Amino acid sequence: MSDLKSGSNLEKVLKAGHFAFTGECGPPKGANVEHLKEKFAYLKGNVDAVNVTDNQTAVVRMASWAASTLMVQEGLEPNFQMVCRDRNRLAMMSDILGVYAMGVRNMLCLSGDHQRFGNHPQAKNVHDLDSMQLIALAKKMRDEGKFLNEEDIDVPPKLFIGAASNPFADPFEFRVHRLAKKINAGADFVQTQCIYNMDKFREFMKIAVDMGLHERCFILAGVTPMKSVGMAQYMAKMVPGMDVPESLIQRLRGAGKGQVAEEGIKFAIEQIEEFKGMKGIAGVHLMAIEWEQRVPEIAERAKVLPRPKV
Amino acid sequence: MIVADRKPLDEILEMIKDYSKIMIVGCKGCVTVCNVGGSKEVGILASTLKIARNKEGRPLEIEEKTLERQCDPEYVDQLKDVLDSYDAIISMACGVGPQFLSERYPQKRFLPAVNTTFFGGAVQHGTWVERCAGCGTCVIHYFDGMCPIARCSKSLLNGPCGGSAGGKCEISKDVDCIWDMIVRKKMEQGRLDELLEFRPAKDWITARDGGPRKSVREELVQ
Numbered sequence: 001m002s003d004l005k006s007g008s009n010l011e012k013v014l015k016a017g018h019f020a021f022t023g024e025c026g027p028p029k030g031a032n033v034e035h036l037k038e039k040f041a042y043l044k045g046n047v048d049a050v051n052v053t054d055n056q057t058a059v060v061r062m063a064s065w066a067a068s069t070l071m072v073q074e075g076l077e078p079n080f081q082m083v084c085r086d087r088n089r090l091a092m093m094s095d096i097l098g099v100y101a102m103g104v105r106n107m108l109c110l111s112g113d114h115q116r117f118g119n120h121p122q123a124k125n126v127h128d129l130d131s132m133q134l135i136a137l138a139k140k141m142r143d144e145g146k147f148l149n150e151e152d153i154d155v156p157p158k159l160f161i162g163a164a165s166n167p168f169a170d171p172f173e174f175r176v177h178r179l180a181k182k183i184n185a186g187a188d189f190v191q192t193q194c195i196y197n198m199d200k201f202r203e204f205m206k207i208a209v210d211m212g213l214h215e216r217c218f219i220l221a222g223v224t225p226m227k228s229v230g231m232a233q234y235m236a237k238m239v240p241g242m243d244v245p246e247s248l249i250q251r252l253r254g255a256g257k258g259q260v261a262e263e264g265i266k267f268a269i270e271q272i273e274e275f276k277g278m279k280g281i282a283g284v285h286l287m288a289i290e291w292e293q294r295v296p297e298i299a300e301r302a303k304v305l306p307r308p309k310v
Numbered sequence: 311m312i313v314a315d316r317k318p319l320d321e322i323l324e325m326i327k328d329y330s331k332i333m334i335v336g337c338k339g340c341v342t343v344c345n346v347g348g349s350k351e352v353g354i355l356a357s358t359l360k361i362a363r364n365k366e367g368r369p370l371e372i373e374e375k376t377l378e379r380q381c382d383p384e385y386v387d388q389l390k391d392v393l394d395s396y397d398a399i400i401s402m403a404c405g406v407g408p409q410f411l412s413e414r415y416p417q418k419r420f421l422p423a424v425n426t427t428f429f430g431g432a433v434q435h436g437t438w439v440e441r442c443a444g445c446g447t448c449v450i451h452y453f454d455g456m457c458p459i460a461r462c463s464k465s466l467l468n469g470p471c472g473g474s475a476g477g478k479c480e481i482s483k484d485v486d487c488i489w490d491m492i493v494r495k496k497m498e499q500g501r502l503d504e505l506l507e508f509r510p511a512k513d514w515i516t517a518r519d520g521g522p523r524k525s526v527r528e529e530l531v532q
Contacts, residue, residue, distance in 0.1 A: 084464070089511065111471045114463050116481045125464070132468035133511045148511060166472030174470070174493045177506060181468060185508055193472055240473040240480035 005142065005188060006160035008105035009077045010049040012310040013283075014189065014218045019276055020283025021304040022079060022191070022220060023047035023295055025071075027062035036067060040074050042292040046299040048307055049106050051191070051285070054081040058118025065099045072103040079162060080104045083112025088128040089137070089148055096141060100157030108162035108191065109134040132185050135163055139186030163187035165219075167204035168197060169241035176207045183217040190217055191285040194224040194235075195271065197243040205280050214280030221275045224287040225298065226264035229253050265298060272302040311340035311431065312404045313438045314347065314424040316355070322400070323362055325421045329397035330368070334423070335389070335411070336376035337403035344438055346424055347402030349376040355402065355423060380407030386414045393418055429460075446516025446523065452509065453492045459512075461488035467509040 004011055013020050023043045028035050043050050050071060054064035068078035080099050082092065096107065111131040115123045129137065137148055138161045145156035163182040167175050179190060195201045201221070208214060226232045229252050236244035248267065255263035268286075275281045284304070288295050299305050326332055334352050341347030356372045363370040373396065377385045380403035389411070393399060398419040401408035405426040412420045428440035443460035449467070450457045459465045463481050470489030473480025477490045496502045514520065 111464055111466065113473070114481045116463075127465045128514065129511050130464065130466040130468050131471075132466075132508060136508065136510070164472065169470065169472045169474050170476060170487075171470075171474075171490055171493050171497070173497060174502070174505070177502065178468075178470075181506060181508065240475040240478075 006105045006158045008049065008160045009310065010079065010106050011160040011188070013048045013308055016308065016310050018283075018308045018310070019304065020048050020218070020220060021046075021299065021302075021307065022049045022051060022283065022285045023292070024051040024053065024285070024287040024289070025067070025292060026053045026056055026290065027064060027067035029059070029061050031062060033070060036062070036070060037074060039292040040071060040076055042295050044074070044076050045307065046296050046305065047286070048283075049077040049079045051079040051081055051108060051287075054083045054110070054112070055086060055118070056081075056113070058085065058113045058115040058120070058123075060119060065095055065102075065104075068099055068104050069102040077106065078104055079106040079108050081108045081110060082134065083110045084127050084129055084131055084134055085112030085115060085125050088126050092129065092134060092137065093141065093147055096138060096157050096159065097153075100159060105158070105160055106162060107138055107159045108164065109138060109187075110164055131163065132182060135161055135182055135185040135187050143186075160188050161186055162189045162191060164193065165190050166193035166241050167195075167201055168193060168243035172200075172204075176204060176211065176213070179208060180211060180213055183213060187217055189220060189282070191220045192222040193241065194222045194287060196235075196248055197245050198271065198274070200243060202278070205278060209280040214282070218282035219280055220283040220285040221271070221278070221281050222285045222287060223268050223271050223275075224289060225261075225268035225291065225294070226252055227261050227291060228264075229260055232264075265294065265301070268298060269302050272304070311343055311429070312406075312426060313344050313428050313430045313440075314341055314404050314426045316346050316351070316402075316424055317422070319358060319362065322355070322359065322421075322423055326359070326370070326398060326400070329370075331371040331396055332398050332400060333373040333375060333393065333396045334400045334402060335380065335407070336374075337380045337401075337407055338376060339379045339381065339403070341403055341424065342376075344432070345436075347404075347407075349374070352376055352402055355400075377403075379403075380410055383410070383414065386410050389415070444517070445512075445514070446520075447513065449509075449512075452504070454495050456488050456492050456495075458488055458492070461486075467512060 025039050052064045052068045064081050068080040071078040109131050115125050142158050145153050165179045232249045232252055235242045252260050252263050272284050275284050334356050336347050336349050336352035352374045356374050360370055379385050400421045400423045402423045408420040408422045429442040430438050430440045432438050440460055445459050463479050474487040474490050479485040479487045496505055
């Protein structure tokens with residue numbers, strides 16, 4: 001993994017052997033650029049790249065490509081997210097070209113939450129390609145310089161290609177194979193779903209390492225600090241494919257009034273500490289959902305600062 | 311078969327509010343099998359509409375008829391001598407029926423009484439489930455006879471997605487995750503390697519995405 005495929009900061013950090021630290025930023029439900037820039041400020045310098053979510057949970061927001069380009073202008077590195085729910089292959093390819101032209105160098109390929117979860121459940125979904133095929137498409141565009149129809153691209157988009165992996169969805173036995181499939185399709189890096197069940201994640205990573213997947217792809221462990229007991233209970237019960245052990249909910253509850261958020265952050269920091277030494281883990285993806293203002297503190301306490309200059 | 315559900319009574323009443331003499335035409339095909347548009351259901355709808363209109367003090371005259379099939383000109387022709395005296399004709403066939411009727415009798419008004427839902431079958435008496443999306447290029451041989459186009463909420467060809475939990479789809483605990491079923495069957499039979507193969511982008515030309523479709527069998531065309 002020595003030659004640079006995209007030249008993105010994230011790629012350089014990972015390939016230089018540093019423990020990567022990525023963040024996340026959800027675009028606004030509107031065109032509030034000022035608010036978006038306030039969120040950028042908390043992330044700037046504290047992470048290697050920032051995931052820009054794409055109508056996450058199927059709720060309409062500012063386009064991920066637009067927020068990504070705003071991020072480029074502000075001197076941060078975006079990890080442009082693209083879901084298969086809202087675009088057919090024409091729109092996917094043109095958006096890939098568009099973001100590359102605007103300076104985006106990382107892209108995360110996702111299926112996307114079903115629109116039934118979101119604020120326009122009446123919408124027609126697309127799913128022309130699935131996330132696996134989107135990964136392969138981004139790779140084909142970059143490495144072969146060709147569109148899906150084999151026509152040549154005039155200046156191919158050189159993106160560092162990311163994928164998601166959820167070790168906690170079912171069937172568990174197939175999850176690592178699906179990750180391998182994404183790597184075979186062209187994923188350069190993988191960010192996992194939020195991890196709370198550490199035992200299960202250790203088991204997942206052991207299999208992944210035994211299969212040598214960590215040598216073919218950078219695996220970043222997903223961390224989302226819990227803000228409240230309610231959030232933990234909601235994630236445990238309402239979010240399919242999310243595994244929140246009862247012991248964690250008890251721990252948060254035991255923290256007492258006014259201390260739950262701090263306990264959530266403590267747990268996240270303990271996790272990051274373990275991930276630093278976990279075989280096969282190349283970094284952490286911190287998804288501080290609508291909690292960007294706490295990222296500098298979490299980064300500081302997790303001892304991942306300063307971020308490497310590469 | 312094609313599965314359908316009866317439209318709500320209020321919607322049908324609204325469609326016929328300006329008429330006093332109508333015909334209801336059933337179909338002995340799929341809609342009879344799924345108990346929504348056969349002669350029995352034609353009778354029930356006729357009685358229900360008459361009662362509703364009598365309550366409004368605007369009686370409705372209804373003729374009942376059920377054709378062998380409404381998707382075949384031969385049977386549609388059987389209405390040619392009886393339609394003229396009706397203000398409108400309600401079809402209880404799938405969406406094909408009222409269109410074939412309209413094309414054959416362009417001077418008359420045809421109204422649908424059912425919502426055509428999917429291609430499927432009955433898993434128990436009174437419960438029908440979707441099995442086919444009619445995409446025009448069947449791929450179920452890759453998936454042990456299970457169709458992810460019709461049965462995965464995201465039509466994934468390289469599933470399952472991260473929302474699969476406990477054998478259920480992320481959209482509802484009432485919806486089975488077809489990918490969970492595909493993976494488990496392959497695992498049980500020691501053929502998981504078949505799922506490790508990348509399934510490329512589907513050609514949707516043969517699906518509705520390629521425009522309205524037509525099937526011509528030269529040997530049958532006279």
